[in-house]
Amino acid sequence: MSVNLRRLTALCRKETRQIVRDPSSVLIAFVLPVILLFIYGYGINLDANRVRLGIVSLDQGAEAVRFVDTLKGSPFIEPHVGNSVPALLEEMKMGRVRGLVVLQDDFSAKVRQGRGEAAIQVQTDGAEPNTANFVASYVQGAAQLWLAERRQDLGLPAPPVIEVQQRFWFNPTTVSRNYLVPGSISVIMTIIGALLTSLVVAREWERGTMEALLSTPVTRAELLLSKILPYYLLGLAAMCLCVAVSTLIMGVPLRGSLVMLLVVTSLFLGSGLGLGLLLSTVTRNQFVAAQGALTAAFLPAIMLSGFVFEIKSMPLPVQAFTYLVPARYFVSALQTLYQAGEVWAILLPNMLFLLISALFWLGLTAARTWRRLDGN
Amino acid sequence: MSEDIAIRLEGLCQRFGDNIALQGLSAGLRRGVITGLVGPDGAGKTTLMRLMAGLLKPSEGKISVEGLDPIADAEAMRLQLGYMPQKFGLYEDLSVLENLTLYADLRGVLGEARRQSFERLLAFTDLARFTDRLVGKLSGGMKQKLGLACTLLGSPRVLLLDEPCVGVDPISRRELWKMVSTLADGGMCVVWSTAYLDEAELCDDVLLMNQGKLEYSGSPQALMDSMQGRSLLLKDISGNHRLVLQRALRQPEVIDGVLQGAAVRLVLKQHAAWPDLTPLAAGPTARLEATRPRLEDAFIDLLGGGPGGDSPLTRHMPEVRLAEGVDPEAVIEARRLTRRFGDFIATDQVDFRIRRGEIFGLLGPNGAGKSTTFKMMCGLLKPSEGEGRVMGLDLKKSASQARQQLGYMAQKFALYANLSVAQNLTFFSGIYGLRGAEQRQRMDDMVQVFALGDMLDMNAGELPLGFKQRLALACALMHRPPLLFLDEPTSGVDPVTRREFWTHINGLVDKGVTVMVTTHFMDEAEYCDRIGLVYRGRMIAAGTPDELKAMVAGEALPEPTMEDAFIELVTRDDRQREARA
Numbered sequence: 001m002s003v004n005l006r007r008l009t010a011l012c013r014k015e016t017r018q019i020v021r022d023p024s025s026v027l028i029a030f031v032l033p034v035i036l037l038f039i040y041g042y043g044i045n046l047d048a049n050r051v052r053l054g055i056v057s058l059d060q061g062a063e064a065v066r067f068v069d070t071l072k073g074s075p076f077i078e079p080h081v082g083n084s085v086p087a088l089l090e091e092m093k094m095g096r097v098r099g100l101v102v103l104q105d106d107f108s109a110k111v112r113q114g115r116g117e118a119a120i121q122v123q124t125d126g127a128e129p130n131t132a133n134f135v136a137s138y139v140q141g142a143a144q145l146w147l148a149e150r151r152q153d154l155g156l157p158a159p160p161v162i163e164v165q166q167r168f169w170f171n172p173t174t175v176s177r178n179y180l181v182p183g184s185i186s187v188i189m190t191i192i193g194a195l196l197t198s199l200v201v202a203r204e205w206e207r208g209t210m211e212a213l214l215s216t217p218v219t220r221a222e223l224l225l226s227k228i229l230p231y232y233l234l235g236l237a238a239m240c241l242c243v244a245v246s247t248l249i250m251g252v253p254l255r256g257s258l259v260m261l262l263v264v265t266s267l268f269l270g271s272g273l274g275l276g277l278l279l280s281t282v283t284r285n286q287f288v289a290a291q292g293a294l295t296a297a298f299l300p301a302i303m304l305s306g307f308v309f310e311i312k313s314m315p316l317p318v319q320a321f322t323y324l325v326p327a328r329y330f331v332s333a334l335q336t337l338y339q340a341g342e343v344w345a346i347l348l349p350n351m352l353f354l355l356i357s358a359l360f361w362l363g364l365t366a367a368r369t370w371r372r373l374d375g376n
Numbered sequence: 377m378s379e380d381i382a383i384r385l386e387g388l389c390q391r392f393g394d395n396i397a398l399q400g401l402s403a404g405l406r407r408g409v410i411t412g413l414v415g416p417d418g419a420g421k422t423t424l425m426r427l428m429a430g431l432l433k434p435s436e437g438k439i440s441v442e443g444l445d446p447i448a449d450a451e452a453m454r455l456q457l458g459y460m461p462q463k464f465g466l467y468e469d470l471s472v473l474e475n476l477t478l479y480a481d482l483r484g485v486l487g488e489a490r491r492q493s494f495e496r497l498l499a500f501t502d503l504a505r506f507t508d509r510l511v512g513k514l515s516g517g518m519k520q521k522l523g524l525a526c527t528l529l530g531s532p533r534v535l536l537l538d539e540p541c542v543g544v545d546p547i548s549r550r551e552l553w554k555m556v557s558t559l560a561d562g563g564m565c566v567v568w569s570t571a572y573l574d575e576a577e578l579c580d581d582v583l584l585m586n587q588g589k590l591e592y593s594g595s596p597q598a599l600m601d602s603m604q605g606r607s608l609l610l611k612d613i614s615g616n617h618r619l620v621l622q623r624a625l626r627q628p629e630v631i632d633g634v635l636q637g638a639a640v641r642l643v644l645k646q647h648a649a650w651p652d653l654t655p656l657a658a659g660p661t662a663r664l665e666a667t668r669p670r671l672e673d674a675f676i677d678l679l680g681g682g683p684g685g686d687s688p689l690t691r692h693m694p695e696v697r698l699a700e701g702v703d704p705e706a707v708i709e710a711r712r713l714t715r716r717f718g719d720f721i722a723t724d725q726v727d728f729r730i731r732r733g734e735i736f737g738l739l740g741p742n743g744a745g746k747s748t749t750f751k752m753m754c755g756l757l758k759p760s761e762g763e764g765r766v767m768g769l770d771l772k773k774s775a776s777q778a779r780q781q782l783g784y785m786a787q788k789f790a791l792y793a794n795l796s797v798a799q800n801l802t803f804f805s806g807i808y809g810l811r812g813a814e815q816r817q818r819m820d821d822m823v824q825v826f827a828l829g830d831m832l833d834m835n836a837g838e839l840p841l842g843f844k845q846r847l848a849l850a851c852a853l854m855h856r857p858p859l860l861f862l863d864e865p866t867s868g869v870d871p872v873t874r875r876e877f878w879t880h881i882n883g884l885v886d887k888g889v890t891v892m893v894t895t896h897f898m899d900e901a902e903y904c905d906r907i908g909l910v911y912r913g914r915m916i917a918a919g920t921p922d923e924l925k926a927m928v929a930g931e932a933l934p935e936p937t938m939e940d941a942f943i944e945l946v947t948r949d950d951r952q953r954e955a956r957a
Contacts, residue, residue, distance in 0.1 A: 010481030014470065021469045212465025212526070215429045216482040217454045371450070373431045 011226030040184035061108025099135035183307030193272020201280035256337030274361025382565035388437035412579030416870030458532035464523030468512035517548025545741030603669035614659030625685030687883030696888035737904035783852035793837025808855035
């Protein structure tokens with residue numbers, strides 16, 4: 001495998017011109033990342049604040065009114081007050097409210113009796129368990145608040161309660177954007193690394209230019225490098241854009257160093273480029289290669305990387321499978337670098353796995369890059 | 377003279393799995409001449425080219441190119457070799473100069489040598505004015521020349537051109553031929569592969585291939601000379617010349633026959649006497665005369681003669697009856713038919729009328745507007761202006777009714793490759809509304825007519841080319857359409873299969889079926905009763921093949937061929953256009 005610098009430069013220049021002149025690659029490398037960052041950063045929000053909650057109070061007594069007011073005052077609840085349970089249940093079916101609180105007409109009376117028989121009914125939409133949990137706990141929280149206020153009003157001493165003080169490390173305000181954005185960068189890098197490169201070798205076969213190249217003195221190494229280098233640089237350029245947009249515009253904190261970010265990204269791009277080129281080289285068909293890249297790289301990067309779905313809550317066989325997904329290590333490394341900084345205990349194993357994966361895919365591609373049409 | 381041999385092939389075999397692409401090929405290719413690698417699709421031309429270019433390793437046998445082994449001495453060999461693959465191997469999103477620069481870098485043509493070769497090649501190919509233009513925006517002919525220029529960088533001693541003229545109009549084809557001849561005269565070994573036998577006649581040497589076997593190697597002239605006295609023209613026929621051909625092919629001394637304009641061309645068995653005219657019933661004025669043999673005559677002879685002239689289709693197809701009010705002089709009609717795509721006028725005010733039982737050809741180079749016109753007449757594309765009618769139905773108003781009246785055979789036989797023969801037949805008869813007993817009957821007829829019985833369970837994609845063609849025709853005919861539309865029906869098909877196809881078409885025409893065909897293939901044009909010559913969206917000439925030839929006949933060209941007529945008419949049109957501008 002020898003490399004002649006003049007030929008390599010010529011091939012890289014050709015590849016770069018093709019990238020620059022192809023509007024779709026510019027779109028994928030520079031416009032798509034920004035769109036995706038904003039979708040993941042602002043569009044998807046796992047915090048679920050301001051839940052739309054239906055409230056039906058069949059009791060006009062003072063206690064009931066005060067409880068409803070407490071609910072209305074909660075910053076997490078967007079109240080929809082109605083007076084018919086079936087009507088609001090219908091609203092819930094349509095998804096216009098996420099839960100329903102019902103007070104029966106004897107609520108105030110039972111509260112005043114003080115025998116603990118007063119009931120607050122909470123109905124939630126179990127089809128979305130995550131939101132249902134939020135609804136239940138918000139209502140519980142509001143009820144605690146209401147009880148405490150009521151005791152104060154009556155001049156009773158507040159009962160000694162054990163208060164849980166939550167403190168989240170690394171993401172103190174638990175803004176989901178702060179971990180979703182680094183995760184989404186891994187999806188973007190997968191698209192650029194695998195999807196874009198899955199097209200490039202296949203395109204040369206389809207257009208018949210590969211045969212012309214192979215009949216010139218070009219070597220295998222030159223051919224391979226001329227495909228890797230330009231797309232590697234394109235990937236880094238897109239990464240710079242992602243970092244700039246996420247930190248400067250979206251205000252996501254970046255606690256690690258840029259150098260480490262570069263190292264980790266380079267390792268990940270190695271796997272992505274390797275996989276994309278391998279598919280392209282083996283299938284020699286742009287459509288099949290792109291389908292392959294979607295299935296083998298893009299979908300795992302979204303679903304199995306732990307970026308949206310927690311890996312620990314997956315079934316064991318699926319958890320085991322995620323160890324084969326390079327994006328898993330990249331997501332973990334990125335989230336660490338963004339939110340915590342250089343935590344070597346996490347970064348080093350991730351980098352090691354990324355390195356192995358990059359060597360594996362690139363090595364396989366090199367082995368399948370042939371100098372002839374029928375092998376070797 | 378062995379010192380003249382640049383490429384030597386010895387016992388060459390190439391297998392791909394169970395598929396044998398080449399078997400036992402031995403030949404020597406000379407320096408300083410153009411060697412034609414000739415044969416239909418699937419003959420093994422491209423495989424042989426790739427073997428010579430070192431892109432494939434032969435399963436058996438030896439190759440030497442300028443004394444080098446293409447695999448073992450790959451690096452040294454590549455410096456001696458220029459290879460232009462099909463589609464020319466150019467980057468469409470790079471400019472002319474960028475393509476040249478890329479290949480110059482790859483082939484190590486640098487500095488002063490580069491400046492000189494660019495200058496020489498750009499002048500040679502007449503591309504100097506277009507250096508900044510993107511290759512995607514060049515015409516087919518210009519791409520072909522640029523492909524050649526890129527191949528010639530580094531002054532190779534062997535030039536391999538794989539079907540350089542596919543998709544290129546005859547004018548560019550002649551230009552390329554002249555350029556390549558100059559190179560051969562300078563001592564280069566040029567290999568030119570083609571499926572067109574008329575192109576191959578011009579070569580100094582030919583390797584005539586069929587189904588992976590070498591049928592002949594040597595001078596085409598010598599081969600044609602060996603046919604001397606066996607090629608005849610039957611002229612001045614009165615009556616239906618198709619029926620005369622049919623009767624002629626029944627004569628024992630005739631091994632092949634085709635229509636050539638209004639005449640019939642016949643090839644005799646070796647040492648056979650001229651056939652008796654009486655059973656041909658060609659009319660009182662008919663006479664036979666000897667004519668110059670063509671390479672195709674020789675090729676058919678090598679393959680053991682052509683098929684017979686009788687089509688079993690005629691027994692199964694009913695006579696076409698026209699509905700009330702359909703003018704038999706205009707079963708297909710276009711009036712000022714125009715189609716625009718944005719600013720581009722693909723079809724510009726085209727007029728024609730096709731009679732019942734006539735074969736009408738639309739002839740023109742790629743991109744001339746044939747397909748657009750054709751698609752409008754099939755009801756697949758709406759005209760921007762003007763009117764198209766088939767069987768009296770206006771295509772703008774009743775396109776789907778009109779489509780029911782026609783059988784359509786698309787380029788490259790649009791069959792479902794992974795459905796079996798029987799499933800293809802069932803599907804196509806089904807979409808034309810055939811059901812139950814009638815459907816089964818029609819399918820059985822077709823299976824019998826086209827001898828498909830043994831392959832009903834085979835996938836269409838695995839059929840040999842000739843059977844694919846039969847199946848495609850069967851699929852287009854089951855609903856017994858009075859009109860048949862054929863889009864480049866036999867390009868790349870071997871001459872025997874092509875004759876068989878036209879035998880069927882002739883049989884259909886006898887039953888009153890009207891046929892419209894597009895082609896850029898001069899041979900195919902000869903089968904047509906009338907031809908419309910399409911160029912730059914307009915119909916620049918129309919008439920019988922003989923009339924078109926007569927339009928250009930003169931002192932310089934006493935007996936023009938169809939291709940001569942085509943080139944002359946197109947050039948005249950260009951001149952008129954320039955004069956107006």
